[in-house]
Amino acid sequence: MKSQNTHSPFQLFLKKFKKQTMAVVAFWILIGIFLLGLAGPWITPYDPNRPVTEQYEEKGIDKTKELTGSIQISGIMSDGTELPVSELMLQSTNRQISTVSESNGSITITPVGQGSTTVLMAKGDVASQIKLDVSAEDSPPILTQLLLQGPAGMVKKGDIFQLDLEARLSNDVKLIGFEQIRSNLKQVVGANKAVSQENNGFVTAKKKQSEEDGQIHYQSTDEKVVRVTPDGMVTALGQGIGQVKVSIGPVSTIVPIAVETSMQEPVLVQIQPSQTHIALMDNRKHQQPSLLHWFGTDHQNRDIFSRVLAGTRETLFIGFVSVGIGAVIGTLLGLLAGYYGRWIDSIITRLTDILLAFPGILLAIAVIAVLGAGMVNIIFAVAVFTVPIFIRIVRGSALALKQMTYVEAAKSIGVQDFVIIIRHILPGMLPVVMVYLTMRIGTAILLGAALSFLGLGGDITAPEWGAMLSAAKDNSRNFFYPTFFPGIAIVLTVVCFNLFGDGLRDTLDPKLKE
């Protein structure tokens, strides 16, 4: 290896290494990753261990508007005029998802938890509802409003007529006519039912009612004036102003019917919100990636970008320490086996073969099964997995170096074994050990992350890439970013280590093969 050129061996190495473009690029990226790891805790935009909502105030960010929803409400009267309404009865079907409050003709919705729910607004006999999603997946549309089209003018006694019913869904679909509504009702109300059943422990009492929800329910407020059949046929019976109320589940509306008398002042027939569907961000977890949070926030609303940065240090630490321990132990045992040979060699080689025959992950899991879960034990498990590879490499080089003339010369003049190993053999195998050290760090990071992911790392709140993946895996079906970004960080780091290791190998020892 070491040629007798005028250059020092290190400069020779540098000259060769510079030709490996990929490895050089990987090397500089790795330097960048190291610096990030070192600087990590100071350059994170947010504290990686606390929810961002707690930190908005100290950073001077006002997020209230994006987190709470506001909807304008107007009332529609029977003569078609639109008036502002007040003193609404407001109710959020699931208070664990959101709360509502009213002020000056608009309602304010504040999310509490996650999921889909409905907000019911009622005044007298008229009720509408809106659909509310908080950081939830798409849920089926719900029925939001009903409208009855009554006869325009006066009605005579004895007249029988049908009222035109119109229903509006949260996805702005209009269903017109009794039959159309009824055929669509099953799915629409079924969705409602699912929502109300998620509603924790209080459903039992409501259950019966929710089964009736599927019905279109007609009712006359004054039986002397008008009578109505269950399918909406109205019969005018006596003089006066009657009202027919129709309801499906909690949503209802009325229509005034004037029989042989003139219509008096209009009544409220519909409560119309400016939006029938509102989607909000949960202020406690899982914000989408945005300019404010580049990688989004996780299930505890911690900034993922900050956590990935802060995790660099710990992830690299696991990789380095475990490979370091494994390399030291492996090199020692390999030297023993290679230099002394005989029975030491055969025992160590046999054990190495057994360990090498096992897939790394199984070996590591077995170690963790003995030691128990925990970050320190993961480091140890990865080290155990690294040892046999180093034993094998070091033993091979020791066997070769032992036969070198300079080693034999040293032996013949009575130099101690210890000195020979330290001064003559160890330096000779350093290049090979260095190559494998770099290549193994990538593998160690992968293995450590896999163990963390399996839940064997103990603490999953730590900002460490594997632990972040483990913590995010339960929600990975709904949100991609809590798993995507830590994973990309792992891939980038490991690719760089592998490319760098490849380049190092090609420079130092082109004969080596993985």
Next chain:
Amino acid sequence: MARYIFGRILGMIPILVIISILSFLFVHLTPGDPIRIMYGAEMDMATYEKVKANLGFHDPLYVQYGRYLQQILSGDFGVSYKTKTNVSDEIGKRFLYTLGLTFAAMFWALIIGLVVGIYSAARRKSIWDRIGIISTTTIISIPEFWFGLMLMQMFAVQLGWFPTSGSGTFAHLLLPSITLGFGVSAIIARFTRSSVLEVLQEDFVRTAKAKGQRESVIIWTHVLRNALIPVITMTGLQFGFLLGGAVVVEQVFSWPGLGSYLIDSVLARDYPAMQALILLFSVQFLIVNLLVDISYSLVNPQIRYE
């Protein structure tokens, strides 16, 4: 040949003994009292001693080991602490799932790996070769559980083409097997490439070229036959690794195989299950390695074992 196989099998016996001792000592090595784990921590001393005596924990270790050996040789791996079911039944139920997943993964790995490997070797130093090398390095660096999660997110959640987890149909098998096979395909591709490159330097290839045969003919008739022998060995070894290494992927896709059983039992400190699985994986490994070695010497008569 027969002598070689016989020798190999004899050579496995000491390893098997070591593994059985390790898996037996497992219960004694791990922190925590197995009896308390099995029957709950609240237990008065008298019952505790009785249970301990019943289980034979008072006997000297070698007596206990003898009993353990007798049990496992008759196929009895004890009763799970956690589910109170027979461990051997549970393993029997799950083994086929892991095997099926492994075969499917190997199928993808071979298809992708061989095509990419042969192509990059045949077009050496072309842009495609470069891309092949870089992408195999990248693929090896991708954590398979993360890749699985991303596949699941894309094809199962966003597009809804496949179920996210579970087992039973071909659709269930597709995503986990692709996840598992993807990483292996990169290893096989690299290996195939270097193996084909090596054979391309042989004399008989030069002769064929001198005769003026077309390159594709040379690759298909002369090179592949020789280059694939080490690839077959490699594939066998990878198959062995996959059988045990499916742990993570099985966990991601809730695949009811041996790997997820292992993780469940480690997390629940279910000693009998852990013991049985570690033993099983080791034996499985030894057998796969043996088969690989035998097949290697069968395919390539030039290889002679001492």
